[in-house]
Amino acid sequence: MAMIQVNSNKELNIQLSSKQRNFLLLYKSGSENSECAFESIRKATENNSALDIFYADVNVVKDIHTAYQINSVPTLLEFNQSELKGIVKGCHAENYYKTVFEQNAFKASATDGKPQKNVTVYSTPTCPHCTTLKNYLTKNNIPYRDIDVSKDSKSAEDMVRKSGQQGVPQADINGQIVVGFDKMKIDKLLDIRVQ
Numbered sequence: 001m002a003m004i005q006v007n008s009n010k011e012l013n014i015q016l017s018s019k020q021r022n023f024l025l026l027y028k029s030g031s032e033n034s035e036c037a038f039e040s041i042r043k044a045t046e047n048n049s050a051l052d053i054f055y056a057d058v059n060v061v062k063d064i065h066t067a068y069q070i071n072s073v074p075t076l077l078e079f080n081q082s083e084l085k086g087i088v089k090g091c092h093a094e095n096y097y098k099t100v101f102e103q104n105a106f107k108a109s110a111t112d113g114k115p116q117k118n119v120t121v122y123s124t125p126t127c128p129h130c131t132t133l134k135n136y137l138t139k140n141n142i143p144y145r146d147i148d149v150s151k152d153s154k155s156a157e158d159m160v161r162k163s164g165q166q167g168v169p170q171a172d173i174n175g176q177i178v179v180g181f182d183k184m185k186i187d188k189l190l191d192i193r194v195q
Contacts, residue, residue: 002052003042009063013082015054022079023101025055026065036091037074044097051101072151076100087145090125099138117190119144120172122159126150130169133181140192144171 006012006024016022025041027034038055045051056064058073068077068084076097078086088100119137121144123130137144149156149168160166163177171178173189186192 003045004052004054006054006056006064007061009061009067012054012056012064016079016082019052020081022081023051023053024064024077024079025053025074026058026070026077027055027074029057029059031073033091034074037076040092040094041076041097043094045101048101072148086143089146089148096138099141100143102141117142118172118174119190121146122149122155122170122172123168124148124150127168129181133169133171133186136181136183136186140190142190142192 004015006015012024025038027038029035041053045053058065065071065073065075070077070087072089074089074091076088077084078088078100119142121130121134121137123134123146125148134144134146147155147159149159156166159168159170162172163170163179165179167179169181171186173186176189178185178189
């Protein structure tokens, strides 16, 4: 595994074309939250020789985050070659990132023919039920996109338009909206088997 620094969007696009699955960490040096994400990702990937993580410091590189409309860091972007496939915002524990990277490796080699569920979680950093929902998805190896509606007013408006509700967490699972941490409904929509 290597942590590879990129210095421009042009350089990133050249790097993205070299592999099928790619990850980019956008972070801000000197920020505690960004340093936390950088270190957790480094630890999560140190024993994975097949995985390279690109990173860019938004203090220095000004054209990548604007190209992908990223307005908060740290943010981990997942690409299928140069196509953006997923976003993970904030700092998470090493095991969380391991699950993200392992799930993606598993998805790439899956042969069961089941379509991958498209899951978006609308949350805020201070919401304990949001954390519970995200931890539950991670524990069950469900990849998801996390949107912090306290910082993204357009997404907050989209969430309210879809559900008619302002409360978080909300999950959009293949177009079906789940308000709150409704475990039974989530299990049913994601085919999670209770053991």
